[in-house]
Amino acid sequence: MSTYGKSLNILLAFIYNYIKEVMSMRNKNKKNDDDKLLLVIIILLGFIIVYLTVITIYEDRKIGVDNETSINNNEGKDVTYDEYVYKEDLLTLGYSHNDVLEIEKSFTKDEVKTYLLEEKYTNLLKFKESKYFNIKNIKRYQLYFDKNEYTEENAVMYVEIGLDNEFYSNIKPADTSKGTLILVNKYYSIDENYDANLETLGDGYGKGKMNKEAAKHFREMVDAAKKDGIKLRSISAYRSYSSQKSIYENYVKKDGQKKADTYSARPGHSEHNTGLAVDINTASTSAHFEKTKEYEWLINNSYKYGFILRYPEDKMFITGYKYEPWHYRYLNVEIATKIHELDVTYEEYLLMNK
Ligand SMILES: [Zn+2]
Numbered sequence: 001m002s003t004y005g006k007s008l009n010i011l012l013a014f015i016y017n018y019i020k021e022v023m024s025m026r027n028k029n030k031k032n033d034d035d036k037l038l039l040v041i042i043i044l045l046g047f048i049i050v051y052l053t054v055i056t057i058y059e060d061r062k063i064g065v066d067n068e069t070s071i072n073n074n075e076g077k078d079v080t081y082d083e084y085v086y087k088e089d090l091l092t093l094g095y096s097h098n099d100v101l102e103i104e105k106s107f108t109k110d111e112v113k114t115y116l117l118e119e120k121y122t123n124l125l126k127f128k129e130s131k132y133f134n135i136k137n138i139k140r141y142q143l144y145f146d147k148n149e150y151t152e153e154n155a156v157m158y159v160e161i162g163l164d165n166e167f168y169s170n171i172k173p174a175d176t177s178k179g180t181l182i183l184v185n186k187y188y189s190i191d192e193n194y195d196a197n198l199e200t201l202g203d204g205y206g207k208g209k210m211n212k213e214a215a216k217h218f219r220e221m222v223d224a225a226k227k228d229g230i231k232l233r234s235i236s237a238y239r240s241y242s243s244q245k246s247i248y249e250n251y252v253k254k255d256g257q258k259k260a261d262t263y264s265a266r267p268g269h270s271e272h273n274t275g276l277a278v279d280i281n282t283a284s285t286s287a288h289f290e291k292t293k294e295y296e297w298l299i300n301n302s303y304k305y306g307f308i309l310r311y312p313e314d315k316m317f318i319t320g321y322k323y324e325p326w327h328y329r330y331l332n333v334e335i336a337t338k339i340h341e342l343d344v345t346y347e348e349y350l351l352m353n354k
Pocket residue numbers: 272277278279326327328
């Protein structure tokens with residue numbers, strides 16, 4: 001029997017006995033009848049009020065317990081005191097009851113305890129929808145999202161790329177085991193001893209040397225373009241670490257470091273240092289290479305030879321470089337084709353395929 005039923009039984013038995021006693025008293029002593037009747041009514045009313053109050057409190061508590069149970073019973077998890085504690089904490093941080101239910105569904109108890117009790121992350125559940133979401137970086141997502149005008153999805157993506165770090169901060173050595181797929185940018189660098197495996201491009205292909213595999217594909221591309229009436233040549237390909245160093249230092253002298261960093265790479269951070277990049281026909285913004293038929297040909301065909309436009313327009317916040325319509329990077333035919341189809345930067349592609 002429930003507590004509710006028990007207490008009702010006890011109360012009814014008590015009232016019954018009390019009325020019986022009063023009725024027998026009434027028979028003995030008739031002159032006080034009216035007073036006694038009034039007293040009985042008052043006492044009964046008192047009991048009813050107390051009883052209703054107790055029942056109301058009991059029922060409220062029961063509803064509260066049911067809610068806790070429904071939160072705790074997701075995916076058959078056990079109800080524990082610890083979980084009850086962090087739910088209270090989440091509510092105190094300002095999450096709604098529904099948010100707490102979603103958080104319970106989406107994160108483990110340890111994740112909540114480790115990452116979510118410090119502050120309220122307003123966009124937490126939206127960030128969570130991104131396939132790149134990693135709870136460890138929740139604070140970075142929220143900070144980056146609040147500072148910029150990106151969607152939650154892009155904020156997560158850009159933080160996962162590492163873009164919430166200033167360029168040339170948090171620098172790591174590039175993974176040289178990746179061969180022609182090596183990532184070199186303002187976060188990843190190679191050192192002076194990097195073996196670029198070079199060969200000269202040769203007559204009819206313009207200046208310089210490239211990585212052997214890249215050079216072969218570059219020559220194939222130039223030959224194919226020629227058949228379409230398009231003239232392509234290298235004006236700058238491989239640069240040694242030391243030549244990059246003197247180029248960069250000259251630009252810093254001329255324009256200051258901040259400006260120089262937008263168009264020239266620091267030594268070890270240039271794709272030209274890897275032998276995998278080539279500047280085609282020009283390297284000057286004022287030449288407006290993007291308006292030429294040579295550019296149009298490259299955009300439509302370079303991926304077939306393993307090359308991508310490495311620094312597209314409006315992607316400076318990802319690549320760290322302003323638009324360079326002349327700069328092409330060799331990866332390989334397969335990956336360049338995928339990047340061409342997805343229309344993304346190499347950084348984005350790497351994250352998508354992590
Ligand atoms: Zn270049």
